[in-house]
Amino acid sequence: MYQPQELQQIVEQRLEQTRRQRLHSHTEIQQGRPDLAEDDPQRRARFEAHMSGDAPVNAEKVWGDADFVDAVFLLVGSRAARAVARIVTDAGRTPLGTGFLVSPRVLITNNHVLEDAASAGDAWVQFNYELDETFTPRPPDVYALRPDLYFHAVSWQDLDFTLVAVGERLQGTGSLSAQGYCPLSDRPDKHAKGATVNIVQHPGGDYKKLVLRGNRIVARTDKVLHYEADTEGGSSGSPVFNDAWEVVALHHWGSPHLSTALPDGQPLGTLVNEGVRISAIVESLRAARDHLPNPYLDEVLAASAQSRPQGSAASPPAMETLPSPAPVEARLSVPIEITVRLGTPGPVQTGPAPTAPSGPERVRVDRNYGNRPGFDGAFLPGLGVPLADIVAPVQRQIAPLLAGPSSGLLSYQHFSVVMNGGRRLAFLTATNIDGATYIPIDRSTGQPAAEAAEGDQWFEDTRIDPALTVTQPFYSANSRTFDRGHLTRRSDPTWGTPEKAVRANADTFHFTNCSPQHWLFNESVKYWQGVERHYLEFGATLDRSRLSVLQGPVFAPDDPVYTDTAGRDLQVPVQFWKLVLRVQNGVPQATALLVSQRDLLPLPRKPVLPGGDGSPPDVTTFLTSVAHLQDQTGLNFTSLAPYDTFRPPPAIPHAEGAPLRAITSWADLP
Incomplete structure (x- = not known):
């Protein structure tokens, strides 16, 4: 279970590790050179070639302040957003967070949102929980989750993700296949520091919201990305997309900066967020398949070969009909370090580092009202x-x-x-x-x-x-x-x-x-x-x-x-x-x-x-x-x-x- 004290220790351990990296990124972005925020020239070149050439949506200007993208950006983004759902419990009364389909039958979210098979079994997912073009709420399609068929989790101290099978429709008239899915890909050219990201989320359990562009990646480790964007409680489990609508991270943490200005006095944003890198999740899933194969996991990894969100607007590749598997629960704890929502880049400090405890973006209420x-x-x-x-x-x-x-x-x-x-x-x-x-x-x-x-x-x-x-x-x-x-x-x-x-x-x-x-x-x-x-x-x-x-x-x-x-x-x-x-x-x-x-x-x-x-x-x-x-x-x-x-x-x-x-x-x- 999520423990604030343990999280505080992680924050303190990782604070110094990315301080200089984030300071460098902020300095280059503030001076109008976001491309130079990426200090790996090979990654920068691969990313730029991918985004301007073979990406599903070509970005005509990858760096800088101009927001020139192909018009199809909106179409593909809308298709990707359909796979995003609100996760609720108490028969739909209490919102927990956000999740999204990564194959025709499997949803991903944070482990701190659905910590175990029992909590997943009590939860529903609501697709199309959003406003239409007249600002009228759409009737959502509501599905049960089936952890008895498939449940796979990595604890919040590590990669903080949960995969769970989606079951029968409880409300609505749509079909799960119409929602499409966002495949998980570990290709190395999907992101670079200084580049923009887009987040589709249910902040505070509210209607589906999009945070588009203008949100820059400022740091990277082997396991996580740090980026600046607007998120709130309920945003946990949201997909973080590049401008080609490829998922680059699973959002899970957010909290205020430790300072609000660069050394020269230039103001910084007030939030920096962290998402688990999709490449790290895919690597973890492949290792899990070697130890405990499962048809649902095979489906997720097969879908990861796709380079764009799949849905009704562009038919997904034919998937082999999978037999109903025996109930499987695989809980994996990977011995890795994870950075969580840290402070803002700033000058290297002497003495004890300031701390700003962060937390998963999920509000919890004590249901033991007798106390x-x-x-x-x-x-x-x-x-x-x-x-x-x-x-x-x-x-x-x-x-x-x-x-x-x-x-x-x-x-x-x-x-x-x-x-x-x-x-x-x-x-x-x-x-x-x-x-x-x-x-x-x-x-x-x-x-x-x-x-x-x-x-x-x-x-x-x-x-x-x-x-x-x-x-x-x-x-x-x-x-x-x-x-x-x-x-x-x-x-x-x-x-x-x-x-x-x-x-x-x-x-x-x-x-x-x-x-x-x-x-x-x-x-x-x-x-x-x-x-x-x-x-x-x-x-x-x-x-x-x-x-x-x-x-x-x-x-x-x-x-x-x-x-x-x-x-x-x-x-x-x-x-x-x-x-x-x-x-x-x-x-x-x-x-x-x-x-x-x-x-x-x-x-x-x-x-x-x-x-x-x-x-x-x-x-x-x-x-x-x-x-x-x-x-x-x-x-x-x-x-x-x-x-x-x-x-x-x-x-x-x-x-x-x-x-x-x-x-x-x-x-x-x-």
Whole structure:
């Protein structure tokens, strides 16, 4: 099983090995000489001859900044992309990563995605999980995996790949043969340092995405390639193609650079990634065939003789009909060194090398929900928060659980959620925040890190009926309007021990903690997002280092209706509320806020430019009274009302006369 500590050791061991190589590549690329990044003249010449002559797609300019390729580049790329699939578990609920067909019946992915035959047997593969030309989701073709027929793995510490047979179709109307396959080839002229690569992936378990060209190979060992490209959790197992759409690597790691500039000050990209070289995988498979022959493995190696992706647009060579083999599992651990996602090229350093632990790009959630303490109502000294009393007025509307307390309370690490069964969204989330023991979590590793970033892989909670939760089909159907918005923020509950912080980070990515938020909402609501940090940093007394935050949507009868991919309607909340509880200098305080996304809803998704046309519109966050929040939500906040910090303005320019005060600066917060 993947171990962060062991991975950290590998990173430290390999850091110095490729430092100079990556520095050389970056220097040549930055100075407009990417061809000179390849320091092997024979490889450079073979690669250039192949790409401009006998490659399936001829690149008219192999080096430099010009993006001249034959128009057939798009056709062949589309054919190659058909072989790429999303790997899921929990009957399609939880995305694990990406994989692709390497023969008519065999799929490859990372070993850290499918670690053993048992995990492969529980997984499905979804082909055509993508948007069509009208940005409408295509109905995927879903297949079971059959590790009982063929399973071959090399551990994540080594070459990190798993081959598994694809079984019967579970959903859809297509055929497996129509997906084609991407053969594995060990020919020595498929890549060179300085050349561009293309990645087809399901980042974060989302629809199929392509990262095209502009992504340069910067380093190479006998086993791996390092390249710069955009990948996220869920990209593990993606094919890395050259510009002729030949697979050159199996993507498996990604994390930030150790520095962000060359010695002369030129800026570097923020990510470098690693993929296992296909030539190393083919060599390993040939050695495995010598020890344990298998018809499925023979099929993969026979397909490797092909020089282009095979599919319906260009019929593959005839394959001999293979007999159904006896179940075979071959697990191979090759005694080799592997480099994993290392730091950026930079000057040779003296003293201990800085480290940046990397990790497989797969988010993991602890399904042992019995170890979650949930929200603590006595977390703040002198200010009790009786959650059961707060939700008592809506108790009959709370979604029942398949497993858990009859109250419907879903406990997570340092926060709890109560679901509205009719609206399929949370009535509220209640979170304890301890600034004194806060630990930021890095999204690409899921482990403690110096900086935290947002993530995109979401999970269903098995304790509640999926029909009572808004899940991915809604966000897929409405991706041009809505993002999957956290209620309890990802960074709020990540405190305590590293183990608890990691668990809390993953817990916030449950759909129960999610509400449809307009895509501009997170970019434009400054005070709404920052209020927790403001109060944690406002002063240094011990009692200011803790907060309890209650928040959720305001369910109004006139909320607009949107439809998911299954034709099911959802009333999307327009307003959100937040109640920040704290004790300052021994005095309990409760600050209530309201914000609306109504004015954003007509705006379709498009790039947001800094300044000028395309800038995100202002969205006003209002301070309000605890009593008004109670009226809006139907919840019972009477025990917290005595601590209300709201002071209404002298005149309230609001049509309904509601107690609201706009926040225009941090000084407006009480």
